[in-house]
Amino acid sequence: MARAFTPKVITANDLLEGDVIYFTADDSWTRDIEQAELITDEAVAPLRLLDAEKQNIRIVGAYLADAKAGPNGPEPTHFREDFRRTGPSNYFHGKQEAEANV
């Protein structure tokens, strides 16, 4: 039996910086998953992924990642996406560091 569809966000890495980015509802990219578009319709997901991949010049390796609706926007459901959202756990580097500097 096919598994039920779970909501997704589209994520990729930025071409120049290499860091994690997310696709927004207005076809741009954000570094904050909470600003991402949460896709809840299974039929829409592959179409949105195609939209994202059109921006190949700026991004690398777009894919659909599981997410859920949180109070401030989409949140990851798997620990891998959670690490991608924050940064490594041995140093305060990556997104967690970048956000602290805002």
Add this chain to the structure above:
Amino acid sequence: MYKYNEFDEAFLAERNAQFRAQVERRIDGSLTEDEFKPLRLMNGVYLQLHAYMLRVAVPYGTLNSAQMRTLALLAEKWDKGYGHFTTRQNIQYNWPKLRDIPDMLDALGEAGLHAIQTSGNTIRNTTADHFAGAAADELTDPRPYAELIRQWSTDHPEFQFLGRKFKIAITGSSNDRAVIMAHDVGLQVVEQDGKTGFRVVVGGGLGRTPMIGQVLREFLPQADLLPYLESVLTVYNVLGRRDNKYKARIKITVSENGIDTYRAMTEEAFMAIRGQYDGTDQQQLEEIKTHFQAPEFRSGSTETFDTAYANDPVFRAWADTNLAEHRKGDHAIVTISIKAHGATPGDATAEQMRVMADLGEQYAYNELRISHQQNVILPHVHKNDLPAIHATLKANGLATANIGLISDIIACPGMDYCALATARSIPVAQEIASRFDDLKMEHDIGHLQIKISGCINACGHHHVAHIGILGLDRAGVENYQITLGGDATETAAIGTRTGPGFAYDEIVPAVERIVEVYMAQREGPEETFLETYRRIGMEPFKAALYPEAQKKVA
């Protein structure tokens, strides 16, 4: 040490210029990622979880102080102030920006370093015994052969698109410190009837289907090295599977066809190829050898050392664990631990790299080594200089006395950096090291190797660890499988799984229970963990790890 000639320098400069243009074309959109990816991989550039990663080769683990300073410069100028030394005698930078990488490669090139063939389906950096040229138990320095292999394999037109990556390791000692039994090809320098040659092992490898290599040739004369290797690779290129990436390594080719068939085909190819080698490779080898002359060793009494050893217990503890026997009695080999308790195994800061470079220059005839165990080595040190070296190391957080002990853990980057990971490795290593440091048990436990990988690719060598840990994803949470009894030396063995895996917060207590069994069962402090395991088998460890299952059986 091998010095680049004008040809090598021009080659590197041209190669870097080529890559710079490719990066520009990717950025302006004239190359797609699909077109660019194989090009960046040919130059050691990966894209990982949070950033790009640049993997730089340290050929056969040998570098001089200027090169170490260049590695420090890269860490400081284009990264976040540190680099990660790996099990393949490479250093990885975890945070470069795409635009900066050509500058990084140029800086490396000026120091005689590069990132060529540090990724992709080609012959990777040939690794060697990290004590090469220094060890008391060595027959011959294997590095000239490793350099010959490097010159032959770099940009070799036939071997740029193999079925899969290809790893060669070489040792000049019968004590295997280069893990030759777990490489695609393992070479051991041996002597027969007064002639130098090689014992050739093939088909070892870790990863998804771990295997110990088998002997292809007991004795290969020195002059036949390149034609024979060429034959081994030609057969692999023909026979090796390309239908399935997971079955493409030579270990599968050898095991599916049998070692006898592989040998017969190699010998046949060898007959055909041998004549094309007209001896220039041997001239080349003689030239290379002149760069690996031993330094002019100082001599003199070792009184300063003896006094410090007798009077300073901290120095003595460090000397007992971190020194190895040098071929010259008044010298020693120093292993600098970059595994301080609780730190990331294999990481060194730019400042630490400079300290080690200075020590290399001042005391070690300008030579340093990177070990596959993720430590740094000063291969030749007069014993009288050891107290001064120790004091400098101590002042810079580099004097951890734990080589070969439970906290000298090999850990791959795991889910903290690696895009292929299924769980984290680094924090597990950090917690194990801190825990046993708190218990003040590690010197009592003695020689024990823990190795951790964050996925089945086994970059952390967990299969050949005394205690191996493999991180997995079980229904969206981190889970860790344990293997026992692996061995990375000349008596190589693949470890055996204990049973079901452990959750993240259970893994350190599980390791503790394993160690408790060993401490209770060993016949004395001389019996190592591995010896005890081989004597008593898996059952007592299982009983301690899975008491519930035991109860059910009862």
